[in-house]
Amino acid sequence: MRYALNDKKEKIEVSFSGELAVCEICKANVKGRKGEQRIKHWYHYKNKRTDCDDWHEPISEWHLTWQNLFPVKNREVTLVKNGISHRADILLDNGLVIEVQNSPLKLMEVEKRERFYGRNNLIWILNGDTLAKNSMLKKELFTYRYMLTISIPKSFVYVEDYDFRALMEEVSKSNEIAYLKSEENLYELINENTMTFKFLDNQIENFYLFEVQYRYYIACVYETRYGQTGLEKFRNQIAIEYGSIRETIMEIKLIKKYWKKFVDTMEFPVFIDNLQGMEENELYYYSENRTISKEKFMDHYLKYT
Numbered sequence: 286m287r288y289a290l291n292d293k294k295e296k297i298e299v300s301f302s303g304e305l306a307v308c309e310i311c312k313a314n315v316k317g318r319k320g321e322q323r324i325k326h327w328y329h330y331k332n333k334r335t336d337c338d339d340w341h342e343p344i345s346e347w348h349l350t351w352q353n354l355f356p357v358k359n360r361e362v363t364l365v366k367n368g369i370s371h372r373a374d375i376l377l378d379n380g381l382v383i384e385v386q387n388s389p390l391k392l393m394e395v396e397k398r399e400r401f402y403g404r405n406n407l408i409w410i411l412n413g414d415t416l417a418k419n420s421m422l423k424k425e426l427f428t429y430r431y432m433l434t435i436s437i438p439k440s441f442v443y444v445e446d447y448d449f450r451a452l453m454e455e456v457s458k459s460n461e462i463a464y465l466k467s468e469e470n471l472y473e474l475i476n477e478n479t480m481t482f483k484f485l486d487n488q489i490e491n492f493y494l495f496e497v498q499y500r501y502y503i504a505c506v507y508e509t510r511y512g513q514t515g516l517e518k519f520r521n522q523i524a525i526e527y528g529s530i531r532e533t534i535m536e537i538k539l540i541k542k543y544w545k546k547f548v549d550t551m552e553f554p555v556f557i558d559n560l561q562g563m564e565e566n567e568l569y570y571y572s573e574n575r576t577i578s579k580e581k582f583m584d585h586y587l588k589y590t
């Protein structure tokens with residue numbers, strides 16, 4: 286661990302090898318180690334176990350770099366929940382924990398930590414250098430040539446409790462729509478009642494047939510919800526359009542190689558640092574497949590220190 290308490294209960298770093306201090310969690314004496322090989326750290330020297338916090342991992346340069354972007358009081362902070370203590374890499378004043386992860390985790394560990402810190406209280410920053418070494422980010426330009434638009438009416442007087450949002454949600458979950466949301470197609474929901482799909486090439490050979498079928502599918506969703514009332518009118522008010530466009534869009538794609546499975550079990554936001562193909566001042570926001578500048582990231586989180 287990076288910090289221990291001195292006799293004034295102040296958080297201190299190791300200043301020389303053999304220095305004594307107290308572990309904030311278990312109150313045991315810890316010794317400082319400062320050598321050439323490893324980064325200076327405190328270690329528990331009385332018990333055989335290396336650390337009282339079984340979540341600890343060796344400090345790396347990369348850890349320090351991230352921690353040092355935050356004030357000392359926010360670095361390596363002990364959190365106690367239900368009598369269990371863990372040291373969070375970074376704890377912000379609003380309760381958000383930033384875990385800076387340099388080494389792989391067991392699948393069970395991910396869940397344990399997410400449960401311990403709680404929903405909306407944890408984000409992960411992974412070191413791409415150690416955890417996604419062979420993967421890389423590819424920025425590619427795609428030219429979309431066809432666009433499909435499907436809209437349902439926003440208001441519909443023939444049923445009393447017409448709720449276009451709920452209806453749209455059900456429609457978008459149907460198999461027929463899921464089929465259109467393939468990886469190559471660009472999907473967008475506009476004004477909550479319009480779905481657009483952009484295609485790289487022509488995907489609808491017979492639009493007339495397509496339109497009839499999709500009108501029918503969507504009307505079925507309506508019927509399940511509202512019955513026969515207004516069904517015919519609803520079907521006629523569904524708007525489906527298809528045409529050619531020319532739109533070039535820069536897309537980010539993560540090419541995974543020897544991908545570590547534990548990353549995909551993380552339910553909380555995951556950011557990856559040091560990924561191949563990325564600028565040095567960028568972070569890859571894995572959960573949302575986009576890059577974000579570190580500056581922007583810090584601007585956001587430093588507000589809570």
Ligand SMILES: [Zn+2]
Binds near residue numbers: 309336
């Ligand atoms: Zn301890």
